[in-house]
Amino acid sequence: MEEVFISGFDKFNGKEVAIKGWVTNRRESKTIVFLIVRDGTGFTQCVVAQEKTGDEIFSIARQLSLETAVVIEGVVNRDEKQIGGFELLVSRLAVLSQSENYPISNKPHGTDYLMDNRHLWLRSRRQWAIMRVRNQLIQAIHRYFQKNGFIQMDAPIFTGNACEGTSTLFGTDFFGQPAYLSQSGQLYGESMAFAHGKIYTFGPTFRAEKSKTRRHLSEFWMIEPEMAFYTLEDDMELIEDFMKNVVKDVLTQCASELKILERDTAYLENGVNKPFCRMTYSEAVKIIRGEKEVNGKNSINTLENDLKELQEKIRKVQEEIAERTNKTKQSGVKQGEISFHKSKIDALTGELHELEETAKNIPQWIESAKNFKEGGDFGGSDETVLTRLFDVPVMVFNWPHEVKAFYMKRDEKDSRYARGVDVLAPEGFGEIVGGGERETDLNLLIGKIRENELPMKEFEWYLDLRRYGSVPHSGFGLGLERFVAWICGLHHVRETIPFPRMYGRLFP
RNA sequence: UCCCCGGUAGCUCAAUGGUGGAGCGGCUGGCUGUUAACCAGUAGGUUGCAGGUUCGAGUCCUGCCCGGGGAGCCA
Known part of the structure; x- marks a missing residue:
């Protein structure tokens, strides 16, 4: 008897096979029981008919409770009506481990309850699909960068200084000295790019703000490419090409998962096929305030x-x-x-x-949109107001230098602006990428560090990058969970990571 | 830290200041190639915590705790 996975049923139509898995649902009648079984690779209906299995196996099937682990033998049968397009006509069935009073039913539950049971919630179909999209996206990101000559080099998680001096960080004790959990690998990325040309980091990032919104996590995964000899324009080209490629990859590889999630992929397909919208900060401000129309559409109206x-x-x-x-x-x-x-x-x-x-x-x-003051950073609502007018991701560049980090390069044509770029996803998902060209001038950098009252001593190593062969360079940071949320069309980033860490949630 | 909303059975939710309910889930029995199956019966409660107003509080008031959404901050 060949032991197979549900995902491979198409190769075994009409053949007798064995699967190992868990019962996720049961519908029963007098002489027939329908089990929905999952084995990690997929979900399938198993049909237990009394006349085929005999009374003993049939009575076991009747009493199977949710999430009981089972091994089932039967004949794979193509049936387009069923999930996955196949079902299993059961001949034998054995219980590996009984499960009683499984806390998650097929009925609606509140998010708090589900989050308390996150360790079990991961088994359910939607969550299963989301994690597979997350996995595919991660793979697509690596594939893209590896194919294009980038080297993965990770930044440290313990840092001695607060990188950009802005966010609230998690403090910790590093053998007696204060240390912080990294809020960005940015500065380390720059030094690695000067060693390898094009690099990217892929690791966890920590923010200690007590944010309670659908877009925030205290611990999330960030991808931060950094490229020597790249200008802001090169950076934007890369971001767009990168995003188009990985979204396309996920759309093709995860079609069935996106279907489970009932994701309308129209905007994602636009993102792949149509050029992103690019505009300066000043233009964006005019649009947000309703002073400038987009294709005849006014933001306020x-x-x-x-x-x-x-x-x-x-x-x-x-x-x-x-x-x-x-x-x-x-x-x-x-x-x-x-x-x-x-x-x-x-x-x-x-x-x-x-x-x-x-x-x-x-x-x-x-x-807030009407009264937006030129010079300020966008809030979540401003992003929504702006992206509402577009059906593709929007890239906003040349930001007021005050709202951007100290290392952002000043625009040579207009020193009020810094060469940063934010990518805002449509459909209300907001910022998923932040990046830009880095300041190359040693003295400007030193001035910025003083202006931000950052400890110069801690940045000496970083300033060395400008002392020894400073060249134009750029990079960006992509929030993995926000990207997954957009692709899956999820209401909240907490569903995009197996065990979210956020304000008020440390367990499970 | 600030603003808004909420906390009632295992779960999801009802209940003009007047005897705390329903559905789901559990259990028992019945019926049907079923798609969140259905039908009947049955068990299940310190209404988040503490105090106050009242003849009487799930309901009104005060404080606290927890959750959700938003602001700030950000990917």
Whole structure:
């Protein structure tokens, strides 16, 4: 008997095989039991018919509880209606390990509950699909850089100084001296690029801000390429080519996972096929404020329309809830129907809360957009306002130098600006890449370090890069989890990493 | 740190200041090639914690804890 994986069923149609896995769902009737079994590589329906297996195996199948580990033998049968396109007609079945009262059912759960059970939640279908997309994206990133002559060289995680001097860092004790968990490998990346030309780091990064938003984690993975002899323009070319390639890679390799996630891939395909939008910070500010139109669309009007549409949607959802509530109260309604309406109402209530939350925010976003002061950094809402007008990622470059890190190169044509670039993903996902050209002038750098009141001594090694063969160079940082969230169309980055570490969450 | 919302059965949610409910899940039985299966029965509660107002508090007030969303900060 050949032992196979569910992912390889297509090679065994009509043949008898064995699989090992876990029962994720069971539907039973008098003479037939349907099991949904997962083996890590996929999910499949196993059909246990009493007349085929005999009474003993059939009665075992009837009593299988969720997440019981099993070994099953049966014939692979093509059936397009089933998940994965196949099912297994069971001939024999044995329990490897019984599971009782599994905490996660096929019914809706709240996020807090699911996060408390993250170690088990990872088994469920959506989470399984997300992790496979994450894996594919990581592989695609490595493939891209390795193919294009980049060397992976990782930066240290313990650092003696607060790199950019801005973020709140996690403090720790390094054999008696204060040390911090790295918030960026940026400065180390530069020195490695001067040794190897083109490098990238790929590692964990830590931020201690008490941020509670859908875009923040305390511990996340960042990819930071750094290239010698690259200008800002070269950097932007690379970012776009890189993003197009890895997104395309994931779209083709993870089509079935994205289908499980019910991801509408239109914007992702745009990202692959259409050129990204590029604009200067000053242009972006005009657009955000509504002073400049994009393809006939004005930011403020667009938002106001969004709000109207949202309010209309809220009204409809409220109506539907009222309607369904009425139906459950009418006499002579069957239990099943009541139950059906109940679950619909619960889902709608959740949807309503989210819609109301957004509706509450939009007026604030409009205000903030109208009153945006030139010279400031974009907030999350400004990013949404701007990207709402585009169906491709937007690259904003030449930022006011005050809002960017001290190492960002000053624009030679206009010293108010620094040669930084942020890439904003469409569909409200916001900034997923931040990068730019680095300052090459030793004295300008020293001035910036003083201006930011950073400890000069700690940066001496970094300044050496300008003393010994300083050349133009650029790089960028990509937030892996934000990228995964965009590709999967997820509401929150916490689902993009196996065990998220965020404000208020250290377990499991 | 600040602003808004929430905390009721294992889970998801109801309950004009007046006897705490439903669905799911569990258990028992029944029915059907089922797709979050269905039907009947059954068990299940210190309403986040502490105090206050009231004849009476899940509901009102104060403080605290926890969670969600947003601001700030950022990828």
